[in-house]
Amino acid sequence: MSVLVYIESDQGKFKKSALEVASYGKAVANKLGTSVTAVTFNSNYASELGKYGVDKVLNVSNTNGFNAKVYADVIKQAANAEGSKVVVVSSTSDSTYLAPLLAVGLDAGYASNVVALPTSTSPFTVKRTAFTNIAFTFT
Amino acid sequence: MKILVCISHVPDTTSKINFTDGDTKFDTNGVQFVINPNDEFGLTRAMWFKEKQGATVAVVNVGGPETEPTLRKALAIGADEAIRINTEAKDGFAVAKELAKIIKDRAFDLVIAGRESIDYNGGMVPGMIAALTDANFVNKCIGLEIDGGNAKVIREIDGGKETVSTSLPLVVAGQKGLVEESDLRIPNMRGIMMARQKPLTVVESVGANSETSTVKFEKPAPKGSVTLVSPDNIGELVNLLHNEAKVI
Numbered sequence: 495m496s497v498l499v500y501i502e503s504d505q506g507k508f509k510k511s512a513l514e515v516a517s518y519g520k521a522v523a524n525k526l527g528t529s530v531t532a533v534t535f536n537s538n539y540a541s542e543l544g545k546y547g548v549d550k551v552l553n554v555s556n557t558n559g560f561n562a563k564v565y566a567d568v569i570k571q572a573a574n575a576e577g578s579k580v581v582v583v584s585s586t587s588d589s590t591y592l593a594p595l596l597a598v599g600l601d602a603g604y605a606s607n608v609v610a611l612p613t614s615t616s617p618f619t620v621k622r623t624a625f626t627n628i629a630f631t632f633t
Numbered sequence: 634m635k636i637l638v639c640i641s642h643v644p645d646t647t648s649k650i651n652f653t654d655g656d657t658k659f660d661t662n663g664v665q666f667v668i669n670p671n672d673e674f675g676l677t678r679a680m681w682f683k684e685k686q687g688a689t690v691a692v693v694n695v696g697g698p699e700t701e702p703t704l705r706k707a708l709a710i711g712a713d714e715a716i717r718i719n720t721e722a723k724d725g726f727a728v729a730k731e732l733a734k735i736i737k738d739r740a741f742d743l744v745i746a747g748r749e750s751i752d753y754n755g756g757m758v759p760g761m762i763a764a765l766t767d768a769n770f771v772n773k774c775i776g777l778e779i780d781g782g783n784a785k786v787i788r789e790i791d792g793g794k795e796t797v798s799t800s801l802p803l804v805v806a807g808q809k810g811l812v813e814e815s816d817l818r819i820p821n822m823r824g825i826m827m828a829r830q831k832p833l834t835v836v837e838s839v840g841a842n843s844e845t846s847t848v849k850f851e852k853p854a855p856k857g858s859v860t861l862v863s864p865d866n867i868g869e870l871v872n873l874l875h876n877e878a879k880v881i
Contacts, residue, residue, distance in 0.1 A: 562760075586791055587772070587788075587789065587791045588791075590756055591760070593757070594757040594758075595763070595764045597757065597844075598729075598760075598765055599764065602844060603724070604726065604757050604845070607756075624752065625752055625753075625754070626646075626751050626754060630853070631848075632851070
C-alpha cells in the first residue's frame with residue numbers, strides 16, 4: 495500500500511525534480527501512514543533516495559531510451575505490485591507525457607500542477623493551479 | 634486522412650476570473666468564451682492538411698449548448714463539420730472517455746487536441762484519448778508532418794526539442810509553436826456565412842464517470858505591502874523574517 499514515486503534520471507543521475515518528488519512522496523506517505531517506493535530507470539545512485547525518505551527502490555534497466563507508453567506501463571505494474579493508491583510524478587516534460595497514460599492504465603484520477611501537500615486524505619484532496627496561475631482548485 | 638480537432642470552450646484570456654456558489658463554481662457572468670488557444674494552433678495545422686493533402690477536418694467539443702458558438706467559430710475557420718457531445722465536461726478523464734467513443738466510432742486517423750486548456754490546465758485529455766483508443770501519442774507537439782500513414786512529430790522537451798517518427802492512428806497534444814502565430818486563422822465573412830450551413834451534430838453522452846471533482850476554487854492572497862529595511866539594520870531584518878514572515 496506504499497506511495498509510489500517516479501524518480502527521473504538522466505544518464506544515471508537524478509534530475510533536479512527527482513528529490514523534490516521523493517520528499518513530497520514521503521510527506522504524503524506520512525499522512526497516509528505508509529511507506530514510499532520509488533521507481534527509477536537506469537539510476538546509478540538509487541541508494542541515495544533513502545536520505546529523502548524512500549523506503550524501497552525499484553531500479554529498472556532500460557537501454558531503449560524514454561518511451562512514455564513503456565515507462566507508464568512499468569510504473570503501472572509497480573503500482574499494482576505495491577498496492578499503491580497514490581502515485582507521484584513530477585511536472586517535467588517526460589513525466590507529464592506519461593502521466594495521463596499511467597492514469598488510464600490504473601483507471602485512476604489525475605491531478606496535475608499540484609502545489610501543496612494534500613489538505614485531506616479522505617477524500618484525497620490536493621491544491622492545484624488553474625486558470626493559468628490566476629487561481630487554485632482543490633481537487 | 635480523417636482529422637478530428639478537439640475544441641475546448643474557455644474564458645477569454647482577458648476575462649476576470651471570479652467564483653460563485655461559495656467558491657464552488659466559475660462565475661460566467663460577463664465572460665467571453667473563445668476557442669482554447671492551444672486548440673487554435675491544432676485547428677490551423679489541420680486546415681493546412683485539409684488544403685494541401687485533401688484531409689477532412691471535424692471538430693468536437695464536450696459541453697452543453699452554450700459551447701456551440703465556439704464550435705461555429707471553428708467551422709468558420711474552415712472545419713467541415715462539428716460535433717457536440719451533449720454533457721458537462723466533468724473532468725479530464727470523463728472528457729477523454731466521451732471523446733474516445735466518437736474517435737473509435739468514426740475511425741479518425743489523426744486527433745489533435747490542445748496540450749492543456751487555459752481554464753483547468755489539466756494537460757491530460759490528449760494522452761488519455763490515446764490510451765483509451767490505443768493510438769500513438771506525442772505530447773507538446775510543435776511540429777507535425779504526415780506522409781501517408783507515417784508521421785514525423787517534433788515535441789518540446791526540457792531544454793530543447795525531439796523529433797519522433799510514428800504512425801497513424803495518432804493523437805498529438807498541440808501547443809504554441811505547432812504553427813506560427815501569424816498563421817493562425819481568423820474567420821472571415823465568407824467563412825462565417827458558410828459555417829451556418831455546415832453540419833453541427835449533437836450526440837448523446839456515453840455517461841462517462843469522472844475520477845476527480847473540484848471541491849472549491851481559491852484565488853491567491855492579495856499581495857501585501859512592502860517593508861524596506863536598511864542594510865545597516867540586519868537585526869531588524871532577522872526579527873521581521875523570524876517573527877512576522879516566519880520563514881526563518
